[in-house]
Amino acid sequence: MLTDTHCHLDLDKFDADRLHVIQRAQRAGLTRILIPGLTVTSSQAAAKLASTHPMLFAAVGVHPNDAETWDGQTVSALVQLAATNDKVIAMGEVGLDYYWNKSSRETQIAILKEQLDMASELNFPVVLHIREKGDLDHGDCAEDLIKILEEWMNSLKSGKHSLMERPGVLHSYSGSLEIAQKAINLGFYIGVTGPITYKNAENRRQVIAALPLERLLIETDAPFLAPVPHRGDRN
């Protein structure tokens, strides 16, 4: 029984053959696909798509690269989606992106914290995006994220929240072993995507190989990140 925990099936790259893609996935052994949102609009699309097929589920949230779309209506729009569609089961993708820096670090952090609070309210695990300045494997982005997650986990612990057992996943992980182990110690899972097959990804392979198998999740991140020998194609 396979689950793809991260697939952008709502994107227009799938407009021509979406149902065929779902059917092929099913024939290949997939039983569940989680479609994460990037903005309120794409979260609405993900939720709507999820309700069309039993194997599809949606996460809702605002991506750090879309932080400028955050406004006074965002929280109520996301809560509304979660409340009215039982295929909406997670918060994401949310996080920090110091590579593109589309918004200030302060703004990204404020939006992340707000969405973590929403996740506690809704009892939703979180899908976390993280990307360092210069694509380093360890830097301010990881340090800031772990600090925020530690605070969040402490707040869950003090309320004996059931999310403590399943707080979420660090999606498409490319960071250091040290940060991965810190995240695992907090209760998080580590998401593994196609780049682990790239020729120059020896470091990434070593980090993943050193982690406990039961803490790894497989994700396509389709249509992005196709593995070798399909690198560059639609995933």
Ligand SMILES: [Zn+2]
């Ligand atoms: Zn994604």
